[in-house]
Amino acid sequence: MVTPAPVLTMSGIGKQFPGVKALDGVDLRLLPGEVHALMGENGAGKSTLIKVLTGVHPADAGTIELGGAPVAFGSPLEAQQAGISTVYQEVNLCTNLSVAENIFIGREPRKRGRIDWKRMRARAAELLSRLELSVDVSAPLSTYSLAVQQMVAIARAIDIEARVLILDEPTSSLDADEVEQLFRVMRRLKEEGIAILFVSHFLDQIYEISDRMTILRNGRLVGEYLTDRLPQVELVAKMIGQELAALERLHGEAKVFDRPLVEARELGRPGAIEPFTLTIHEGEVVGLAGLLGSGRTEIARLLFGADHAGTGEIAVGGTPASLRTPRAAMNHKIAFCSENRKADGLIPDLTVRENIILALQATRGWTRPVPREQQDELVGRYVKALKISPPNPEHLVRNLSGGNQQKVVLARWLILEPRLLILDEPTRGIDVGAKTEIQRLVAELSDGGMAVLFISAELEEVLRLSHKVEVLRDRRLVAELPNDDELTTDVLMETIASGGRTS
């Protein structure tokens, strides 16, 4: 078989944002009539690459060739006119307008200056039938499911003479049948010779639909592979970046855990995480392993009451508990350091001191301020213990570095002396020194009897700290592995890749 000439070639793409090198020498080529998966963890540079391709961001380095001719798009509109259409994760349509209006918005067929409604509806129906979809095109889009809305977005994208169709996580809010429907459409478009760039966190879907994949890690190209020549384990290893360094486990002797602290039974939330059963004992460090988007954060948020559970029940210390709000969880001495400290953790305008005592103050209510001496004592102790720098409690927290901001959030929860501390990616984006300190702290806390739920994308870290590891995949808890000598990052990766089916 002769490989056809690529319809799109990006080579040596580089993109620098203030303080971050988002892309560095990335190549990507799309062949006509193939589904090409763009793989990588969050922050690997997938979105940036798509944005460079569609003209949202200019590239700092590298060239883009479309159909053999060099191009540089100044805006998404230019890219679209050149035949590169994008359907984003959040369907960006107007749900209050009709299906036909959505498809033709901004380029309605006209007759003598006025919109030709009849022709518009006819052409819309024709387009959708090409996607094997028969809906009333004059009905408002909001009357249809997300999957249909997604199809409408695709219909709009391909009507513009698309040569390249970019689907950025189109399946994240679809159920299995809807995904199947989408895949049928994708195969059909593929037969018509359109090159499809597909982004998804679901490995099964990637293996079902894609022909070829390009893997990115930390803004760099890992490589381009044929999907059926790359086993899932290798894919996961390439995405995460395998480091087979000898692991020093922080927990030496085996401890016996016989006092369950938090028991979740069939706890779940539709669309976020399938029902799972999980028991966390006193003094136990439970690691959550899985790719980003596999449901790790969702479990944490359910256990903290940040989201409402749709199903199941939860017991704390043996008695059933209702964790409907963060406050309710805090009353059960559960604390949660969220993954996104900027959005969900810090109050940037407040000082280090105020940020640290915030949760304590919240539990006391506004009428009983924490006395200033007690504040200074507590804050001083944790600034010292966690080596927060600069060690000035009156510094605005926004001016601290990422690692120190993380320690501030950590201190906020530690002064509450929780029984269960949930840490969602506590070491992400912080320097090595701070990372080791936080790891050591987790080990110390659990030795002191505190239970810790530890979430991290770095498998080595999870292995080092945890007594047992829960493995997640595609929003399902697929395996629980005791952390004994047989458990290695390879085994973990194997479990993530296979979904616990073989082991």
Added chain:
Amino acid sequence: MRRLLWPVVVLVLLLALNVFFTPSFFSIQVREGHLYGSLIDILRFGAPLILVSLGMTLVIATGGIDLSVGSVVAISGALACLQISEDASVFTAVAAALGLCLVLGAWNGFLVATVGIQPIIATLILMVAGRGLAQLITDGQIITVNSPAYKVIGGGYWLTVPFGIIIVLGVLAITAFLTRRLALGMLIESVGGNAEASRLAGIRARGIIIMVYAFAALCAGVAGLMISSNVSSADGNNAGLWIELDAILAVVIGGTSLSGGRFSLGGTVLGALIIQTLTTTIYSIGVPPETTLLFKALVVTAVCLIQSPSFREKAFRRRGRAAPAGPVAEEKVRVTT
């Protein structure tokens, strides 16, 4: 504090301008046991605006805004005067008026915090409906009362000091106590600074938000009593008209961001004083009445521009050229007009 530097500079400039036109501007005399003078007048006539602005500060600090305070001013004065005209005691009248204001404020807070309507819309409802309510209370007429006890609130004196100034000092002290000695201020700043992070830190934002709207309405209610007491009558149509815009302006001049978070009570008082001084200045330097609003708008624009660090930077870099208005400043100007 450095962030109060520019409001202070502006206030001093305005006062200096007045002294230039009226050399006796700073003189304060005691006549018939009362303090007299231009400065006292600024404080006395500025008292209602300061009160309304204090309430507005807390609302804005939570990331909200309250457009209904002007209507609440009218309602409060109307209800108090109606009660007095129907021979109720002044105490009953004041209590009824302030009680109603609390309920109205809590209603605003309920719409914002519980129902989840955007603050500008939620309070717009009461801004429009409240005028109607005030007219219902007064039956569309101007109610005139003759009650020396009621007159004290806005027109009386205590130990030579106008009673209104004492009320303002009292409310300021209470507000400062609640927000800075107790933990209310920090929780308000936290909710306004990052609502989701505050929720995850266990703060119950709903109660706090309802409280600040109720407080803002209460402050507006006291201001309404002051205004109607000063003229011994209640005018449902015109009492407190546009005071919400002056109050928002005072808060912004005082350095509190409209997007919520950190607030400054001292800055707000300064901001309200700047606006009141400006009004006084317009009269004392003899700006023709028909250009008054335009003149005020120009000065306010200048004040906002000079406070904007990015504008100052531009102005210094492009000295000599006509200063273009930055986008931030334009936003603020829109508030004033």
